[in-house]
Amino acid sequence: MPSTSVRAAAEGMPNVNRRNLLLGAAAFSTAAAVVAVSPAAHAAPTSLEEAIAACQRAEQTYVSTAARENAIADALGDKLFPKWTPPGGLSSIWSHHPKAFRSSGDLEAEIARKKAQVDESWASSCMDRAGYNRWMAGITSAETEGLTSLRKQEAVTHASGHHDAMQQADDAIAVWNTAFQALIRHPCVTMVEVRAKAAALIHGYGALGVAVDDVEFIACLASFCGEG
Structure with a gap:
């Protein structure tokens, strides 16, 4: 897994589930070229050779987009994860050991x-004037200090292009997965095609990290018998 995935898991970031699907950038080239992709469906391949080629193209597109995403994330380091922790202690309105906030939202x-409370x-x-003033002071501090801090950190992440790069990588792996599913179901006519498809499937399952369900397994077996 890329280093940013490990860091995301440690920080409890919401995109860690997505990164479990994305492939590790370490196994790929370090090219940082941006390739625009869309997860929209493409026309079904007319030959096994075309189906394999479509998977290869989709994989290379993902390689490029994932490399760019990870390069930006590595350059940002801890700045990728905004963080503001309210003051704690006995007099804190947040708790003795308040949790950190990760977004201004x-x-x-x-x-x-x-405020509603x-x-x-x-x-x-149920609250006297002193208590009311103490709570409102803590809330005001969070508004002036906490929100300002988080928004500045979020602006750095946004300006880096990481959000766009992450979306491009997500789109690219969706296209790759679609191409791979089409390959699973594409029929084979000759033993040469059976061997070529088997090699492509072994590589694809290892690279994508997808699981095989019963429907896909049966479809794949049928395709080796020339049924599509």
Whole structure:
């Protein structure tokens, strides 16, 4: 797995599931060329040779996009993961050991929730003026310091092009997977084709890291018998 995947898992980032699907960049070239792709369906290949070639083209496109994504992520380092931790301690409104916020959106949602709690407590006379002022001061600090910090960090990530590169890699692997599924079902006519397809499938399953379900297995067996 690429180093950014390991870092994402350690940081608990939401894209770690996606990165479990993306291939490790270490096994690929370091080319950083941007190749525009779309996960939209393509016309079905008319020959086994074309089906194999389509998989190879899709793989190379993914190689390029994944290399660019990982190069940007490696250059960003820890800046790839915005982080702001509220002040803790006995007097903190967040807790003794507050959790870190990873996005301005998450912090905004928590600020809104706390404001609603404070307003409700104040309105129902469950909070005195001193308590109200303390909570509002903590909330204001989060707005002025926390949101500002997270938005600055997010701006750095956005300016790096990482979000676009990540989407291009996702699109590329979707195209590759579509081409691979078409190859699974493409019929073989000769033993030469059986051997060529078997080699391509072995490589594809290893590179993509996909699992084989019963439907695909039967479809693949049928294709070796010339059925598509």
